Amino acid sequence: MVFSVVLVAGSVQASECQQDRVSIRGDWGQAAFTVEVADDPRERAQGLMFREHMPSSHGMLFLFEKPQQVSFWMKDTLIPLDMLFIQSDGSISHIHENAVPHDTTPIVGGAGVVAVLEVNGGLAARFGIDEGSELQHPAFDQAQAAWPCVASSSD
Structure with a gap:
C-alpha cells in the first residue's frame, strides 16, 4: 500500500504555516496532511x-473558539477515522483510533481541547503518532505553541 502523506525521519525544523496544512512531529518523525478546516x-x-473516501494525505481540522471538553460520534460517517484531540499549545492530549463508522457512542476527547484532527483510521498507529506529539498550524496561539510557525520573510 502506498501512502502519499509526507513522513520525514530525523531533525524537524519549524516551517511556514498554511491554513490548509497541518504538520505533526514527535520522536517517531514528522507527517503533514492537507486539511479542510471546520471552524x-x-x-x-x-x-x-457521508464521505465514501478520503485520500491518505488528507484530513479535517475542527477548531473551537475556546478550550473545552468535546465529543464526537460516527453516526453518518462512512469511513473509519483516527481522532487526535489537541490542546491550545498544539500538543496531542488524546487519540481515539479507528472510530467505527455509523457508531453513535460518544467519543470524548477530555478537557481543554481546542482542536481535533481527523485522519483515516489506522494512520496514527502506522506513523507512531502518539500523545504528546505536536501539531503546527496558524490557528494555534503562536506565543504558546509547542511548535510555532515561522513568519514568512518579506525582506
Whole structure:
C-alpha cells in the first residue's frame, strides 16, 4: 500500500504555516496532511459525514473558539477515522483510533481541547503518532505553541 502523506525521519525544523496544512512531529518523525478546516458550528456538525473516501494525505481540522471538553460520534460517517484531540499549545492530549463508522457512542476527547484532527483510521498507529506529539498550524496561539510557525520573510 502506498501512502502519499509526507513522513520525514530525523531533525524537524519549524516551517511556514498554511491554513490548509497541518504538520505533526514527535520522536517517531514528522507527517503533514492537507486539511479542510471546520471552524463554525455548521461545518463542525457536518464534519466528514457521508464521505465514501478520503485520500491518505488528507484530513479535517475542527477548531473551537475556546478550550473545552468535546465529543464526537460516527453516526453518518462512512469511513473509519483516527481522532487526535489537541490542546491550545498544539500538543496531542488524546487519540481515539479507528472510530467505527455509523457508531453513535460518544467519543470524548477530555478537557481543554481546542482542536481535533481527523485522519483515516489506522494512520496514527502506522506513523507512531502518539500523545504528546505536536501539531503546527496558524490557528494555534503562536506565543504558546509547542511548535510555532515561522513568519514568512518579506525582506
